[in-house]
Amino acid sequence: MSAKDFSSKNNSIDKFISESKKMEEDISNAFMNVEELYLEDIVGLYFNMINISSIAKAIKKNNGKIEKEIPEETLIKIQKTQNRLNEKFNETLHPLLISNLEKRIGEFKSNLKTNTNPKSKIKNEIEDQAKKFEELRKLMSTKEFVNQYAKVLGN
Secondary structure (H helix, E strand, O other), X not given: OOHHHHHHHHHHHHHHHHHHHHHHHHHHHHHHOHHHOOHHHHHHHHXXXXXXXXXXXXXXXXXXXXXXXXXXXXXXXXXXXHHHHHHHHHHHHHHHHHHHHHHHHHHHHHHHXXXXXXXXXXXXXXXXXXXXXXXXXXXXXXXXXXXXXXXXXXX
């Protein structure tokens, strides 16, 4: 094994460990503020989860080539960490996020339906409603992104 391969392997493990710790903190914070999360934060959570899974897969794939180079205890620790993150995120936080997005979308739709009397609108009301439609579009796009993640989990 070259020094470059060894360094790359250690960097991947270090990256997995640091990203996993950060993700655990992000998950805990998300649980406390699930209803107040910005859409960017929700998308960021999913991207980070995908990133961590990709790093773990790369480590395991490389381990097939250099099997004796990564200690078994490190591989077990990576698997346990990945399982714990999957449980916290996929089985607990993910359903909460979907539910929250559906609730927010419903509220926006309801609000927009009650405010649709075009004859009596002034410029500010029209601009306000346009902003609400834009926010609804963002919510629905985020929900679609989250649903795509759920479909990947199912496969």
